[in-house]
Amino acid sequence: MKTNEAKTRAAEILKRLRKKYPDAKCELDFTTPLQLAVAAILAAQCTDKRVNMVTPALFKKYTNAAAFATASQETLEQQIKSTGFFRNKAKSIRALAAALIEKHGGEIPTDLDTLVRLPGIGRKTANLIIADAFRRPGLIIDTHQIRVNQRLGLTKNSDATKIETDLQKIVPEENWISWSHCVTIHGRYTCLARKPSCAACPLTDLCPSVQLEN
Numbered sequence: 001m002k003t004n005e006a007k008t009r010a011a012e013i014l015k016r017l018r019k020k021y022p023d024a025k026c027e028l029d030f031t032t033p034l035q036l037a038v039a040a041i042l043a044a045q046c047t048d049k050r051v052n053m054v055t056p057a058l059f060k061k062y063t064n065a066a067a068f069a070t071a072s073q074e075t076l077e078q079q080i081k082s083t084g085f086f087r088n089k090a091k092s093i094r095a096l097a098a099a100l101i102e103k104h105g106g107e108i109p110t111d112l113d114t115l116v117r118l119p120g121i122g123r124k125t126a127n128l129i130i131a132d133a134f135r136r137p138g139l140i141i142d143t144h145q146i147r148v149n150q151r152l153g154l155t156k157n158s159d160a161t162k163i164e165t166d167l168q169k170i171v172p173e174e175n176w177i178s179w180s181h182c183v184t185i186h187g188r189y190t191c192l193a194r195k196p197s198c199a200a201c202p203l204t205d206l207c208p209s210v211q212l213e214n
């Protein structure tokens, strides 16, 4: 597909998804960049809903990076246990907090290149922080983005960074946050992994993977 054609299709896709999901946003609860980083670490292999049940007490107890950095591993593990993989997650949170104290005055850095060098922060989480904590352009490529963009024929890649590059060419920067949330919500609730609900999808005429039953 030519780039201009892909740009036009992407714009129409976003227009329709915004209409279907007018409230699309990050589903993790947070108020500070640090809270979003911690919630994102907890969200690995866990639902946002479950994370949101754990974080109110966590954020009340640990109010800054120093508090997380000095938390005991065992205590933190107990507090986040229900999110799964709690040993590694507790280690990641403490390592992140220690790095923030050591190198960044206890604050979450505001640029992508610095964020991705922090322990526990991959490119997806870095873009999430850029987009949702700092409200600057970021394409958050999660598992839903990979699947939905492939089905829509907007990328042939399965590597998240390559998909991010593909999308950067066809989605204008000012729409990256909206694209991130609308497409992810679409993947989460309509374009499901096992069986997409194409009958409920507003993109059937734009999608080469549409499966409509007669």
Ligand code: SF4
Pocket: 148, 151, 152, 190, 191, 192, 196, 197, 198, 201, 202, 203, 204, 207, 208, 209, 210, 211
């Ligand atoms: S038409 Fe079906 S496969 Fe295509 S985006 Fe919609 S739900 Fe997904």
